[in-house]
Amino acid sequence: MKRSSRPVKPNSKYFNKCGTSPEDPKRKCERSGCTATVPICFARVSDRCTGSGWTSRWYHLTLGEHYCNECFEYYYRSHKDGYKEYDQWKREWSAKARTEAGISPFMVEQILPYWVQCKAVGCGKWRQLSRDLNLTPEFIDTFVCGRPSVQGQIKKEKQDGCSIPEDERVHYVRSPLWLVQNKCTPFLKKSPAAPFLTSYYADGVGLSPTEDPVELSKEDKKKLCPYVVPFLKGDYPLHAFTVMPDMMLDMEIDSFPLIAQECPYLYLAMRNLILALWALNPKEWVTQEKCMRHIICRGLPRVSCIDILPQILSALTYHNFINQGLVTPPASLRCHTQESVIVVGAGASGVGAAHLLHSHGVQVTVLEAKSMLGGRVNDIEINGAVISTSGQLLNGCANNPIAIIAFQAGIDIEEQKNTCQLVNQHGQLVDDKIDRRMEFHYNAILDIVSEWRKNKTIQQDVPLIQKVKEFHEEFVTETQGYFSQGLFSQEEEQVMDFYLSNLEYSCGCSLSQLSSLHWDQNEEMPQFGGSTMTIPQGYGSILSKLAEGLDVRYSCQVTDINYNGSSVIVNTTTGSFTADKVIVTLPLSVLKSHSVTFHPHLPQAKLKAINSLGVGHVEKVILQFDENFWSEKITGQRLFGQVPASESQRGLFNTFYPSSCTKSGKHTLSTYIVGHGLKQMAGQSEEQIVQACMQVLKTIFPEKNIPAPVWSHVTNWSKDKYVGIAYSYIPVGAEGVNYDLIADNIEEKVYFAGEATNRQFPQTVTGAYLSGVREARKIIDLFS
Known part of the structure; x- marks a missing residue:
């Protein structure tokens, strides 16, 4: 059908007659709550674009950003010149994004102009750039008002570019309605977060889906800390200080409730960028300035991102996701106080x-x-070896601030193999199948306790050992008919005692003192992952x-x-x-x-x-030798454990932690006394305790002539009045x-x-x- 060349006659019911004449009709944005009475089309791509004049429909993106129906049709209609560009983008978007490819996301990602803030001292005004200009970190760092690239800015002789008033549309960003009326997702381009988030849909984590994949440079890879793991990987559980890139944590929702409700992807884009910058270099404080240069997205949402940036930085720092350890805060964050x-x-x-x-x-x-x-941290140097008389393990290195501080300070930390070779009271290695079977049974009993305690009140609390024994015996009783020689052998029961001894060491007390309801309450919250x-x-x-x-x-x-x-x-x-x-x-x-x-x-x-x-009590026994007499038997293992001969022996030197000092050539074994073992050793001298420990070693290694230690130490933390x-x-x-x-x-x-x-x-x-x-x-x- 042939189209008439006569202009479409506007319907008078859409006129905004306030301050206008019938010859210059206006139409306000019809989105509920939008305050734009005279919208301006930012696209300006169609030769029939109405600018700020009348159009049959305004398409709303933000309070200050709309496009007219003529520009919509320029891309949407297949016979229009812009359709080819839109169709090509649509194909690429559909292949990489999870959201639908429509005109609005196309406008947000491809057509909206960039906004940039003047770096001149005392200015800070926001300017809209020409549409053909691409924003880069270097441009952001050096931009000042008066550049020819600023749209609508005419450079006059002797005129200061900073004196030109800021575009009134910028003020919409500070409106209480801004977040509610914002339909723009900031799709960050060239984001440092991109290499960390390749397994996620880009538009779901605040990135541009049409950007080419970004790889870390060699220099960036050198700065990476292996202990900073900001983003959840695969189906692993959520560990401490790790986030899901496409979801806000409860803490974040509580801190930013309106953003979480109206513009969660704006927050995710910013948060993921900040965490990526911290991961790239945890030896420097993540500052506002460092983040700003990497916030590259179109439209006024960039202004909104920069405005909300200090609050997000503050929240992530306060909750220990970034800026941990030895990094120095910028001068702007120092407290100018005499308090x-x-x-x-x-x-x-x-x-x-x-x-x-x-x-x-x-x-x-x-x-x-x-x-x-x-x-409670006390290290001593003996014969050239640094020996800890207190804790020596770092349980979980991923995002652990102690591991990050070690990285920042250049202090080496080493992986502790969690495999432990068990030896019985006859000096024989416990079969791995028995070990695995009893470890599974031990964990199953604890799982049963966890199920039992659901909906229990504090008045129903009993010692953990009571429930462990009860469910263990119940399991044995119910399965007796299935085994001709009994369910568990004597050795297997002893292995069970070994695992209970480890639990007493972890908790610092006998299981007869430990709450069955709340002993592991911290496990309900994310814990540190990694080795x-x-x-x-x-x-x-x-x-x-x-x-x-x-x-x-x-x-x-x-x-x-x-x-x-x-x-x-x-x-x-x-x-x-x-x-x-x-x-x-x-x-x-x-x-x-x-x-x-x-x-x-x-x-x-x-x-x-x-x-x-x-008040938990654990005492440490340290023995240093000239020779390593255990490695021949304990091959490929870092730890070895003695299976207690009876329940009364539980908590006495059950696990040995070997270490060697290359510098001195000395070899050290550390072990612990916990639970009932402390009562048995009460009142004994250090020499007597060392002899008891040596006797256990002789039981484990009957084939060896074990020499006396060249140095030994037994802690007495429970008697230290300051500890x-x-x-x-x-x-x-x-x-x-x-x-x-x-x-x-x-x-x-x-x-x-x-x-x-x-x-x-x-x-x-x-x-x-x-x-x-x-x-x-x-x-x-x-x-x-």
């Missing part, structure tokens, strides 16, 4: 808190009762790095803390200290002993929580919420940190460190 903080205790939590406060410009003093750094690691130089090397530049007062025992006035007064054996805030990182056992008094007294809820948690604990545990009748109650601050003056305040990561050096960082961030927020 001061005292940190009580120079363990992992105290040093972690003090380091962060100090790096942000806060005056901080650390008071330590002992004559050395570390608290178990050891730190050959010891945890002390990490804490020493964190303590560099700190004001630490050693042999300064705190006696009481008075927070009754506007300031906090901390009295010690060497004098008094005054500050605006105090962070108390005392071990749980010291808090229980009331050796440090508080004025006023601590709230009853906090005291109850302190008394509710259990008195290995780590906390949840006894019968207690709950995980007690960790949170101990962590609660008092009047924003007295803060508490330590592993017994970290519900997600209790019983670990990492958990202690993170608790200190948590409290320091709270204070920094207040000072800022």
